[in-house]
Amino acid sequence: MTPVVVVGAGPVGLALAIDLAQRGVPVRVLDDGTPDSTEGSRAICWSRRTLAILHRLGCAEAIAAHGVQWNTGRVFFGDHEVYAFDLTGDASQRWPAFVNLQQYEVERELQRRAAELPLVDLRWRHRVAGVTPGADGVHLDVHTPDGPRSFAAPWVVACDGARSPVRGMLGLEREGQVFRDRFLIADIRMEQPFPAERWFWFDPPFHRHQSALLHKQADNVWRLDFQLGYDADPERERAPDAIAARVRAMLGADVRYTLVWASVYTFACRRMARFRHGRVLFAGDAAHVVSPFGARGANSGIEDADNLGWKLAAVVQGHAPEPLLDSYDVERVRAADENILQSTRSTDFITPKSPVSRVYRDAVLALARHHPFARALVNSGRLSVPAVLDDSPLNTPAPGASFAADAPAPGSVAPDVVLPGGGALHDRLGARFALLLFAADGDAAATAIAARLAPAVERAGTGCDIVVVNDAVVARRYGASPGTCYLVRPDRHICARWPAVDPDAILQALLRAHAAGVHA
Amino acid sequence: MSALITSPHLAAPDAFYAALIDAHRGLDAAGSAALNASLVLLLANHVGDAAVLDEALAAARSAALAAGPAS
Ligand SMILES: Cc1cc2nc3c(=O)[nH]c(=O)nc-3n(C[C@H](O)[C@H](O)[C@H](O)COP(=O)(O)OP(=O)(O)OC[C@H]3O[C@@H](n4cnc5c(N)ncnc54)[C@H](O)[C@@H]3O)c2cc1C
Numbered sequence: 001m002t003p004v005v006v007v008g009a010g011p012v013g014l015a016l017a018i019d020l021a022q023r024g025v026p027v028r029v030l031d032d033g034t035p036d037s038t039e040g041s042r043a044i045c046w047s048r049r050t051l052a053i054l055h056r057l058g059c060a061e062a063i064a065a066h067g068v069q070w071n072t073g074r075v076f077f078g079d080h081e082v083y084a085f086d087l088t089g090d091a092s093q094r095w096p097a098f099v100n101l102q103q104y105e106v107e108r109e110l111q112r113r114a115a116e117l118p119l120v121d122l123r124w125r126h127r128v129a130g131v132t133p134g135a136d137g138v139h140l141d142v143h144t145p146d147g148p149r150s151f152a153a154p155w156v157v158a159c160d161g162a163r164s165p166v167r168g169m170l171g172l173e174r175e176g177q178v179f180r181d182r183f184l185i186a187d188i189r190m191e192q193p194f195p196a197e198r199w200f201w202f203d204p205p206f207h208r209h210q211s212a213l214l215h216k217q218a219d220n221v222w223r224l225d226f227q228l229g230y231d232a233d234p235e236r237e238r239a240p241d242a243i244a245a246r247v248r249a250m251l252g253a254d255v256r257y258t259l260v261w262a263s264v265y266t267f268a269c270r271r272m273a274r275f276r277h278g279r280v281l282f283a284g285d286a287a288h289v290v291s292p293f294g295a296r297g298a299n300s301g302i303e304d305a306d307n308l309g310w311k312l313a314a315v316v317q318g319h320a321p322e323p324l325l326d327s328y329d330v331e332r333v334r335a336a337d338e339n340i341l342q343s344t345r346s347t348d349f350i351t352p353k354s355p356v357s358r359v360y361r362d363a364v365l366a367l368a369r370h371h372p373f374a375r376a377l378v379n380s381g382r383l384s385v386p387a388v389l390d391d392s393p394l395n396t397p398a399p400g401a402s403f404a405a406d407a408p409a410p411g412s413v414a415p416d417v418v419l420p421g422g423g424a425l426h427d428r429l430g431a432r433f434a435l436l437l438f439a440a441d442g443d444a445a446a447t448a449i450a451a452r453l454a455p456a457v458e459r460a461g462t463g464c465d466i467v468v469v470n471d472a473v474v475a476r477r478y479g480a481s482p483g484t485c486y487l488v489r490p491d492r493h494i495c496a497r498w499p500a501v502d503p504d505a506i507l508q509a510l511l512r513a514h515a516a517g518v519h520a
Numbered sequence: 521m522s523a524l525i526t527s528p529h530l531a532a533p534d535a536f537y538a539a540l541i542d543a544h545r546g547l548d549a550a551g552s553a554a555l556n557a558s559l560v561l562l563l564a565n566h567v568g569d570a571a572v573l574d575e576a577l578a579a580a581r582s583a584a585l586a587a588g589p590a591s
C-alpha cells in the first residue's frame with residue numbers, strides 16, 4: 001500500500017510529494033484538475049528560503065533562471081517616494097531575496113521534477129469526495145475519469161487549497177479575521193523599461209485614497225494591484241474597459257498592453273486550530289491563509305512541506321515515533337501565527353479600519369519623507385522571512401553556552417554561505433541530519449573526533465552526517481572556533497549547538513530532534 | 521516602579537502650553553488631528569523606551585475613559 005496520499009497538486013502538494021519521493025517514500029498525489037488548470041498567475045514572489053528548499057528538491061535553477069530577480073522595494077505617498085528598502089543581505093547569500101515568477105510556471109517546474117521520480121504517482125482528474133479516518137489509516141472516496149474508486153493510506157496530507165474540501169468533510173474549521181476590502185489584480189503584458197523593483201503607492205494621484213502596486217513577473221508580464229474599497233462591484237471592476245481606465249491612469253494614456261489575467265479578491269487571515277488530526281495532516285492554504293501583502297501565502301506553504309517531508313518520511317520508515325508529527329503542528333502553527341500577525345499589521349496599515357488609524361497612517365507617510373525614523377513604521381507588507389522555530393520541542397537548549405549574539409541560534413535556518421572556492425555550505429549537507437564540526441585547516445584531531453562520533457550518530461533516527469568545516473567565511477558567519485558544533489535538521493533548521501564537542505550531548509540532541517528517547 | 525515621568529518636568533509649563541496651542545493656529549479639525557498624530561510619533565521615537573511608551577499609552581487611555589463618552 002502506498003504509505004502517503006497527498007490531496008492537491010498545487011505548489012505545496014507537489015513540493016511535499018517530491019520531498020517524500022526523494023527520501024524513498026512512495027507517494028500518491030490526487031488532484032481534481034489537470035496539469036494546466038491553475039487559474040491565473042496567483043502567487044508571484046518566491047522567497048530566498050523557498051528557493052533554497054526548491055533547490056533541495058531539484059527545481060530552483062530553472063525557476064531562478066526564468067524568473068525576475070529583485071531585492072529593492074520602493075514606497076510612494078502621493079507623488080513622492082518616501083522610502084526604499086533593500087533585501088539583498090550580506091554578500092555570502094546564494095539566492096536573491098526574491099524571484100518573481102507566475103505560480104503556474106513554478107507548478108510546471110514542480111510537475112516536471114515530480115515526473116522524474118518513479119515514487120510519485122500523480123493522478124489528475126481525481127477528486128476526493130469522501131474522507132474516513134481510522135485508527136491505522138484513512139480511507140478516501142475518489143471520483144476519477146473511470147468512475148468512483150477508493151484509496152486507503154496510512155497517512156493523508158491535505159494540500160487542497162484555501163477551500164480545502166478535506167477540511168470541510170472532516171467538519172474542521174478555521175478561525176481568524178476576514179477583511180472588508182476589495183482588491184483588483186490585473187496582470188498585463190507590456191514592454192516597459194521600469195526596473196524589476198516592487199513599487200507600492202499609498203494614495204497616488206492616479207488612484208486617489210487607495211493603494212496600488214506594480215511588480216514585474218517573467219516574460220514581460222506585470223502585476224498591477226489596485227485597492228478598490230469594500231463597496232466596489234467585482235463584476236464591473238473585472239470588465240476590460242474598467243481595467244483599461246485604471247491601467248491608463250497609472251501608466252499613461254498611450255500605454256500599450258494586453259490583459260493576461262484579472263481577478264477581484266477579498267482576503268482573510270486565519271488558520272486551523274491544529275494542522276495534525278490523527279493520520280490526516282494539513283499544509284499550505286488548506287491550513288492557513290494570509291493577505292497577499294508580504295508574499296507569505298505560497299512561501300509559507302512551501303515551508304510547511306519542507307517541515308513535514310522529513311518527519312513523515314522518518315515515521316513511515318520507522319526511524320522516528322509518531323509524536324514527531326506533533327512537532328510539525330507546533331512548529332508550523334507558530335509560523336502561521338507569525339505570518340498572520342505580520343500580514344494583519346500590514347493590512348491594517350494599508351487599509352486603515354478607523355478614522356484615527358487613517359490619521360496616524362497618513363502622518364507616518366508624511367513624516368517619512370523627511371524623517372528616517374518614520375520610514376520604519378511604513379508598512380506596505382513585511383516580506384516573507386523564514387520561520388524561526390526558537391521554542392520548538394525538538395531543540396536542545398544550551399543555557400550558558402557562549403555564542404556571539406549574531407551567531408545563528410537553535411530554531412533558525414542554518415545560513416547558507418557561498419564559498420570563495422566555489423559552491424556553498426548547503427551543498428555539503430545531505431538528506432539527513434548534519435553535524436557541522438568546525439575545525440582548523442588540516443586538523444587531524446577533528447577528523448579523529450568525526451570518525452569516533454560517526455557510528456553512534458549513524459544509528460540515531462534517520463542518521464546524521466558529520467561535516468567537518470574549516471572555511472573561514474563559514475566560521476565567521478557561525479561565530480565558530482575549532483570544536484564548535486551545530487546540529488542541523490534535514491530541513492536545514494538548527495536544533496542544537498555547542499562551543500565544544502560533547503558526544504553524549506550530541507546523541508541526546510539527535511534523539512530529541514526525532515521526538516525519541518529523550519530522558520527527562 | 522514607574523518608568524514614565526509624571527511629576528513636573530517642564531521648565532516653563534505655561535510657555536510650552538501656549539506653544540502647543542499656537543502650533544495648531546489656522547488648522548481645521550483634520551489638520552489638527554494630523555498635527556497631533558505627527559507630534560505623538562515624533563515624541564514616541566524620541567522616547568524610544570517601550571516601557572515608558574506602554575505606561576504613557578495606558579495613562580492616556582485611562583484619562584480618556586475617565587473623561588467618559590460624550591453621550
Ligand atoms: C486569486 C488568487 C491570487 C493570489 N495571489 C497571490 C499572490 O499574489 N501572492 C501570494 O503569495 N499568494 C497568492 N495567492 C495565494 C497562493 O496562490 C496560495 O498561497 C498557494 O497557491 C497555496 O498553494 P497550495 O498548494 O496550498 O494550494 P493550491 O495552489 O490552491 O492547490 C490546491 C490544489 O488542490 C486541488 N484540490 C482541491 N480540492 C480537491 C479535491 N477535492 N480533490 C483533489 N484535489 C483537490 C486543486 O485543484 C489544487 O490544484 C493567490 C491566490 C488566489 C486564489
